[in-house]
Amino acid sequence: MKKFKLFSALFILFAGLLSAQKIGVVDTNYILSKLPQYKDAEDRLNSQITNWQTEIQTLQSEFDKKKLLLENERVLLVGDQLKQRQKEVDDLDKKIKTMINNRFGSMGEINNARSNLTKPFQDQIWNAIKTVSEKNSLGIILDKSNNISVIFLEKRYDYTDKVLDLLLKNSGTKKTESPNRPGKASEESREIKAKMKSENGAAKLQNTEARKIK
Numbered sequence: 001m002k003k004f005k006l007f008s009a010l011f012i013l014f015a016g017l018l019s020a021q022k023i024g025v026v027d028t029n030y031i032l033s034k035l036p037q038y039k040d041a042e043d044r045l046n047s048q049i050t051n052w053q054t055e056i057q058t059l060q061s062e063f064d065k066k067k068l069l070l071e072n073e074r075v076l077l078v079g080d081q082l083k084q085r086q087k088e089v090d091d092l093d094k095k096i097k098t099m100i101n102n103r104f105g106s107m108g109e110i111n112n113a114r115s116n117l118t119k120p121f122q123d124q125i126w127n128a129i130k131t132v133s134e135k136n137s138l139g140i141i142l143d144k145s146n147n148i149s150v151i152f153l154e155k156r157y158d159y160t161d162k163v164l165d166l167l168l169k170n171s172g173t174k175k176t177e178s179p180n181r182p183g184k185a186s187e188e189s190r191e192i193k194a195k196m197k198s199e200n201g202a203a204k205l206q207n208t209e210a211r212k213i214k
Contacts, residue, residue, distance in 0.1 A: 024138040024159040028125055029145035031164050036173055038121045045113055052103050056096060063092045128166045132159055 032038050066089050070077075077085060103109045133141055136159065144153075 022136070022138050023140045023142065023157065024133065024136065025142045025144050025153055025157055026129060026163055027145050027158075027160045028122075028143050030160055031125055031167065032118070032121060034164055035121060035124075035167065035171075037171070038117075041117050045110075045117055048113075049110060056099060056103075059092065059096050059099070063089070063096060066092060124167060124170075125163065128163045128170075129159075131166060132162050136162075 066085075070085050070089055073085075074082065101108065129141055132138070138159070141159070
C-alpha cells in the first residue's frame with residue numbers, strides 16, 4: 001500500500017512537471033526525407049547496396065552451378081580430384097556467407113554506412129530543433145518517428161515544418177509541399193469544401209422535409 005501511494009505521488013509530481021512545460025512534437029524521419037543533400041547521399045548508398053546484391057547473386061549462381069556439377073560428376077571423381085572439387089565448392093560457399101555477413105549483418109558495412117550517412121544531418125536537425133524550441137519557449141520536444149505513438153496531435157503542437165523551414169533556409173533550398181504532408185493552405189481548402197458539403201447536405205434535407213409537410 002505504501003509503495004502504491006509513493007508511486008501515485010511520483011506520478012502526480014511528474015504529471016505536474018509536464019503540465020508546467022510547453023511541449024512540442026517533431027518528425028525527424030520526415031525532415032530527413034525532405035533534405036536534398038540527405039536524399040542524394042541515400043541514393044548513392046542504395047546504388048552501392050544494389051551493386052553488392054548483384055555481386056552476391058552472381059557468386060550464388062556460380063556456387064549453384066558448381067555444386068550441381070559436382071553432384072552429377074561425383075561418381076566419376078576419385079581421390080584428390082574429388083577433394084579439390086569439393087574444396088572449391090566449400091570455399092565459394094564460405095566466401096558468399098562471409099560477404100553477406102560483412103555487408104548485410106548487424107555489424108556490417110551497410111549499418112555503418114547508414115550511421116555515417118545520417119550523423120551530420122542529425123546534428124543539423126538537433127541544432128535546428130534547439131533553435132526552434134528556444135524561439136517558441138518549448139520545455140520538451142518529442143520525436144514521433146522514434147518509437148513514440150502519437151494518437152492525436154493538434155497542428156499547433158507539431159513543429160516539424162518549422163524545423164524543416166529553418167534547415168532549408170540555412171541551406172538556401174526552397175521547401176516543396178508533399179502529398180503525404182499537405183501545407184496549411186491545403187488543409188484549409190479541405191475544411192472549406194467539407195463545410196460547404198455539409199451545408200449543402202443540410203439544405204437538401206430541409207427541402208425534403210418541407211416537401212413532406214406539404
